[in-house]
Amino acid sequence: MSASADEVDFPYRALSRSAIAAFVLFLVGLVGLIPPFEAMLALALLGVILALLAIRSIHRYPNEFGGIGLAKFALLANALLLVGGISLHSYVYLTEVPPGHVRLPFYELKFDSEPDRPTQTAVEVDGKDVFLKGYIHPSSGGGMLRQFVLVGDLGTCCFGGQPKSSEMVEVTLTNGQTVKAGMTRRKLAGKFTVNKVPRTQTDFDNAVFYRLKGDKVK
Secondary structure, eight states, rough: OHHHHHHOOOOEEEEEEEHHHHHHHHHHHHGGGGTTTGGGGHHHHHHHHHHHHHHHHHOTTTEEEEOHHHHHHHHHHHHHHHHHHHHHHHHHHHHHHHHHHHEOOGGGTTSSSSSSSOOHHHHHHTEEEEEEEEEEOOOOOEEEESEEESSSSSSIIIIOSSOGGGGEEEEOOTTTTTTSSSSSEEEEEEEEEEEEEEEOOOSSSSEEEEEEEEEEEE
């Protein structure tokens, strides 16, 4: 059969849906470069898979599917995003803790059972210089803040109502520092203490277990 006959039999080639989806996943996956949305980089992995499927389908059925250029671009772009994003976040993770400080993940402060109380990890780092990341609770007020309550995630901050005592840290910034209230995840370093006599923080009914005197904030 001649080439002209092929063109008559197959006058139209559909653009591969897998190639389109792979490209869209790349665009959405770019959000994964922004902390704290690192998990979005998983979309780049899915984009790589869809791009490979698209290339395979186009090669197998060249007269039915088009978009080989888009598929190859999506494959390369998603692969670079996945490798570059993981490398970027790994570098940040390995270098963000100031010298002499201990990384303190927020989930290690939350006590999962009742009654609520400080965790063993919190007791172990009591009085030490720590580094932790979290969000300023809206009840702390607006504008530039020197003192505020830090919580571990956006769910607790925005939709979870009043956090448990073990889900928040009362932060006081030192050396005249202030930070603007908002939904940005903050990185803080300073001396962490467990309140020997838990006290109630303004706008919260439950007691506050943890305090941080922050000497560095970002």
